[in-house]
Amino acid sequence: MDSGKTLCSLLKAIQFQECAVFCALPEGLKLTVDEGKCVQASAYIPSDNFTEYHVRDDVDVIFKISIAVLSECLNIFGSAEESSLKMYYRNEGSPLLLVLQPQSVHNVMTDCEISTQTADSVLELRDEDAAEVAKLVLKAPAFLGLLADLERSCDIIEIHLSPEHPNVSIVTYGMQDRSCIDVPKSSDMVQSFSCEEPVTLKYQLHHIRLIMKALALSTKVVLRCSANGLLLLQLKLEKEDQRQMFSEFYIVPLLDD
Amino acid sequence: MKFRCVMIDAGPMREFSNIVATISKLSKECVLRVTAEQLYFIVCDENNGPTPPVLWCEIPQALFFSEYQMVGLDDEHKDIYLEVISVNLAKSLVTLKSAKSLKMKLTKKQCPCITLEIESPSATSQQMRHVTHDIPVIVIPRMRWSEFNEPKIPYPDISIELPPLKQLRTTIDRMRAMASEVVIRASAEGRLTLQIRTDMAKVSTRFKGLTVEAFGGPIEHSDSETETQINEDMSRICTCRVDAKKFSLFLSADQIAHNRTVCSVVHKKLVILCLQTQENVKIQCFISGIVY
Amino acid sequence: MKCHVPGANVKVLGRTVHALARFGDELYLESLADCILLRTLNAAESAYAMVKFNKNFFSYFNYNYYSTDDNEGLKCKISMKSALNTFKSPTHMDKQVENLEIKLDAEACKLIFQLKCKHGIVKTHYVSILDSKAMQAVYTKDSVPNRITSPQRILSEALSNFQQSDDQVTLEATEQSLVLRNYVDLNIEFTKVIRSQITLKPAEFDSYTIGEETTITFTLKEFKALLGFAEALNLPLQLHFETTGRPAVFIVHNGSTFEAHFVLATSKPDSATQATSTQNTTKAERSKRKDKSVQDSVRKKPHLETDTSKCLDEDSHLFNFIDIPEDENIPTENGNDTKLNNVRNTIDDINCVDITNNSQAMDCDNIPPSPTSKKIIKSIFKRCFESTFDPRAIQGVVLVENSDSE
Numbered sequence: 001m002d003s004g005k006t007l008c009s010l011l012k013a014i015q016f017q018e019c020a021v022f023c024a025l026p027e028g029l030k031l032t033v034d035e036g037k038c039v040q041a042s043a044y045i046p047s048d049n050f051t052e053y054h055v056r057d058d059v060d061v062i063f064k065i066s067i068a069v070l071s072e073c074l075n076i077f078g079s080a081e082e083s084s085l086k087m088y089y090r091n092e093g094s095p096l097l098l099v100l101q102p103q104s105v106h107n108v109m110t111d112c113e114i115s116t117q118t119a120d121s122v123l124e125l126r127d128e129d130a131a132e133v134a135k136l137v138l139k140a141p142a143f144l145g146l147l148a149d150l151e152r153s154c155d156i157i158e159i160h161l162s163p164e165h166p167n168v169s170i171v172t173y174g175m176q177d178r179s180c181i182d183v184p185k186s187s188d189m190v191q192s193f194s195c196e197e198p199v200t201l202k203y204q205l206h207h208i209r210l211i212m213k214a215l216a217l218s219t220k221v222v223l224r225c226s227a228n229g230l231l232l233l234q235l236k237l238e239k240e241d242q243r244q245m246f247s248e249f250y251i252v253p254l255l256d257d
Numbered sequence: 258m259k260f261r262c263v264m265i266d267a268g269p270m271r272e273f274s275n276i277v278a279t280i281s282k283l284s285k286e287c288v289l290r291v292t293a294e295q296l297y298f299i300v301c302d303e304n305n306g307p308t309p310p311v312l313w314c315e316i317p318q319a320l321f322f323s324e325y326q327m328v329g330l331d332d333e334h335k336d337i338y339l340e341v342i343s344v345n346l347a348k349s350l351v352t353l354k355s356a357k358s359l360k361m362k363l364t365k366k367q368c369p370c371i372t373l374e375i376e377s378p379s380a381t382s383q384q385m386r387h388v389t390h391d392i393p394v395i396v397i398p399r400m401r402w403s404e405f406n407e408p409k410i411p412y413p414d415i416s417i418e419l420p421p422l423k424q425l426r427t428t429i430d431r432m433r434a435m436a437s438e439v440v441i442r443a444s445a446e447g448r449l450t451l452q453i454r455t456d457m458a459k460v461s462t463r464f465k466g467l468t469v470e471a472f473g474g475p476i477e478h479s480d481s482e483t484e485t486q487i488n489e490d491m492s493r494i495c496t497c498r499v500d501a502k503k504f505s506l507f508l509s510a511d512q513i514a515h516n517r518t519v520c521s522v523v524h525k526k527l528v529i530l531c532l533q534t535q536e537n538v539k540i541q542c543f544i545s546g547i548v549y
Numbered sequence: 550m551k552c553h554v555p556g557a558n559v560k561v562l563g564r565t566v567h568a569l570a571r572f573g574d575e576l577y578l579e580s581l582a583d584c585i586l587l588r589t590l591n592a593a594e595s596a597y598a599m600v601k602f603n604k605n606f607f608s609y610f611n612y613n614y615y616s617t618d619d620n621e622g623l624k625c626k627i628s629m630k631s632a633l634n635t636f637k638s639p640t641h642m643d644k645q646v647e648n649l650e651i652k653l654d655a656e657a658c659k660l661i662f663q664l665k666c667k668h669g670i671v672k673t674h675y676v677s678i679l680d681s682k683a684m685q686a687v688y689t690k691d692s693v694p695n696r697i698t699s700p701q702r703i704l705s706e707a708l709s710n711f712q713q714s715d716d717q718v719t720l721e722a723t724e725q726s727l728v729l730r731n732y733v734d735l736n737i738e739f740t741k742v743i744r745s746q747i748t749l750k751p752a753e754f755d756s757y758t759i760g761e762e763t764t765i766t767f768t769l770k771e772f773k774a775l776l777g778f779a780e781a782l783n784l785p786l787q788l789h790f791e792t793t794g795r796p797a798v799f800i801v802h803n804g805s806t807f808e809a810h811f812v813l814a815t816s817k818p819d820s821a822t823q824a825t826s827t828q829n830t831t832k833a834e835r836s837k838r839k840d841k842s843v844q845d846s847v848r849k850k851p852h853l854e855t856d857t858s859k860c861l862d863e864d865s866h867l868f869n870f871i872d873i874p875e876d877e878n879i880p881t882e883n884g885n886d887t888k889l890n891n892v893r894n895t896i897d898d899i900n901c902v903d904i905t906n907n908s909q910a911m912d913c914d915n916i917p918p919s920p921t922s923k924k925i926i927k928s929i930f931k932r933c934f935e936s937t938f939d940p941r942a943i944q945g946v947v948l949v950e951n952s953d954s955e
Contacts, residue, residue: 176677
């Protein structure tokens with residue numbers, strides 16, 4: 001990879017847990033972290049982001065790694081520096097090897113050996129049987145603006161989706177106050193909206209806020225709600241070289257008593 | 258005891274402000290020693306009682322000050338030693354970067370003070386601003402002067418040029434986030450390697466093609482602590498394990514315009530970082546090695 | 550009350566709320582026939598702020614929208630946090646917000662702030678009304694000997710020479726110069742603190758009249774807040790002050806739509822304790838004060854002097870359902886009226902009468918929430934969390950063997 005910079009910022013965006021499951025698939029790299037079994041976040045880097053990419057297809061290349069250490073290593077020459085990156089992994093139990101070299105300075109390089117552990121099974125929050133009840137495509141910066149405006153001290157966020165106006169309504173409750181943000185589907189920030197039946201979903205605001213860092217890097221976000229309330233957010237990050245990276249978040253709803 | 262000096266040139270004022278700012282990052286308190294020829298900032302290890310200084314900074318007065326007058330303690334002891342909270346001094350000198358002149362003097366106002374009179378143009382009007390800061394100091398009695406003598410250091414095994422401090426600092430700071438200690442390896446072939454090793458990761462950053470100013474080898478390696486790399490002659494490599502934070506703090510000196518920085522290593526015992534500026538300011542930092 | 554604020558002015562309102570938030574924790578809002586007043590008082594009662602928005606600040610203005618037969622406007626108190634939440638980032642507000650509607654929901658005891666933003670987004674904040682009184686301080690700004698008009702940046706530039714840790718500033722005003730010093734508390738060991746001073750020449754100011762040379766000391770936190778306000782709105786600052794111990798009044802106005810008064814208590818530079826500075830506060834009219842102190846002597850805190858601001862009393866008794874007479878600007882028989890009203894209000898508070906018919910009850914149409922009830926609400930929420938959290942962790946989760954999930 002010519003520059004590990006975008007990869008590094010994407011990892012930082014999902015770095016709310018110490019360890020991530022690192023999974024190298026023929027299609028690309030995927031790193032996944034879980035937060036208290038309520039939020040699952042993944043960074044997905046399609047293989048075309050790499051100048052060279054080889055994965056053995058006869059075995060699963062999957063292991064657990066400290067995402068904090070990995071992002072520190074990727075950032076060893078600082079965030080201002082574009083540095084080329086080579087990554088190697090032999091087999092289960094062996095460390096992940098990184099070789100980094102800054103583009104602007106030639107007399108320096110860094111080797112890293114990051115220890116890996118056998119991965120536990122990855123949490124599957126998706127329920128294949130639950131139907132999708134709503135799908136929205138939003139502009140990421142505008143959505144981030146809305147989330148940033150929500151009162152931090154609130155615990156719960158309610159999202160109302162409806163085919164009727166206002167199509168999207170986000171409600172938060174403070175100590176004594178209630179705030180409500182209405183977004184009609186005609187809004188510039190809504191690129192597509194599909195919802196047949198009105199639906200109300202409740203989440204912990206703290207869980208929703210976890211996506212903000214990734215949102216800041218992205219251009220577009222797809223929200224999918226399934227019948228069981230599970231929220232899936234798919235974020236698309238567009239790099240200068242026209243290549244794309246993705247992150248996705250599964251967020252488990254709050255259930256009423 | 259008398260001390261009074263004036264600075265009117267923008268360059269030295271900016272530099273003086275940067276020097277004091279760097280020192281304030283390294284230590285809460287410092288000693289200002291005033292002699293007829295030089296100003297010294299001296300920092301001792303705060304936690305370890307009277308120990309040799311860890312930072313030694315010399316500023317030749319002639320290149321900085323347009324006026325400089327001082328009268329020492331008495332005829333025999335011609336210096337002045339003052340203990341000052343370095344942050345106080347640094348904060349008061351921040352505005353020096355855009356100032357027109359600085360007058361610095363030793364005064365007695367309720368307690369001994371260094372009084373700074375800064376004259377600077379206002380950003381919003383045509384007027385000159387006169388700002389006065391009185392910074393309380395403690396006059397160090399004669400009997401304690403010996404604590405602040407220049408440290409006697411063993412002859413270094415190697416002295417090697419440092420890569421750009423800013424770059425080095427970024428790397429050290431990443432390493433610091435992962436480990437508290439860093440191993441410095443300097444080779445007679447002009448390579449400088451920084452290594453950390455934790456349960457989680459081994460990271461090593463190698464700089465090559467650096468000028469070696471002096472090499473006093475061969476070095477004897479008695480144990481297997483240092484990892485050999487193929488094709489490396491261990492007798493030409495010096496190592497020292499130091500506290501990553503102390504190292505990083507010194508590197509914040511990159512804001513001082515310098516023309517030379519050298520890292521000297523006494524194998525396994527001491528790392529001396531030395532920065533020199535055009536105006537012959539010399540800042541030396543002594544970081545003792547950690548041995549298990 | 551109902552009013553509309555056009556987009557450009559929302560920013561001004563936002564800046565105001567942010568400045569007032571640096572003063573006090575509660576925001577008092579009062580609507581009169583021709584203006585809306587926002588007021589606050591800091592906890593130490595050494596600083597008070599009042600911002601008046603004239604009718605022409607608004608694109609639509611009806612001060613008593615819900616009452617038909619009376620000229621009674623709205624008087625209410627809301628938490629500063631709620632207000633801040635409504636105006637989160639004043640810097641960008643003018644770009645995002647097209648219009649703001651503020652109205653009273655009398656039934657729900659809520660003040661509604663509805664922001665119509667770009668992209669068709671509508672943000673509505675339902676802010677609880679904590680109380681329905683007005684708070685007012687009385688101070689002199691007109692017949693004072695010392696007046697300075699300063700371009701907004703000069704003083705903040707001067708203050709940049711002081712340390713972050715400094716909490717008070719002393720102003721030494723003479724005909725020749727204005728000297729700013731960081732106030733050094735004698736209780737603090739003076740061997741540790743930097744003493745700084747900066748001298749400003751009268752020529753730096755737009756106007757400079759010192760009729761009575763004096764030295765005043767006041768708090769820096771609020772001073773910085775009001776300087777920031779003047780700077781953000783790019784308006785000059787007027788200083789009106791008398792002598793040591795008398796409050797200093799700082800005025801920022803744009804000549805037409807709004808006027809802000811910031812009142813800071815001053816103390817002698819050598820007085821060491823905070824008590825002295827609050828004691829010298831003249832936020833409320835003294836005669837009125839005495840009246841009240843006789844009347845409310847039972848509730849009076851013993852250590853407070855007669856001129857302690859009434860607001861502390863108000864606050865500490867908020868949940869006792871006791872109303873305190875309003876401070877009126879011009880003490881006429883009107884004052885007596887208010888007192889009578891308040892007696893009624895006390896009763897009304899409990900009955901929560903329909904205010905559309907009875908506008909007198911306008912300023913008492915709610916039951917102030919008590920601290921205990923707040924706690925209950927909070928713990929209910931908390932319980933919700935716990936009960937949903939646990940089952941989730943077990944039930945919502947299907948553990949599957951790892952597989953290619955893309």
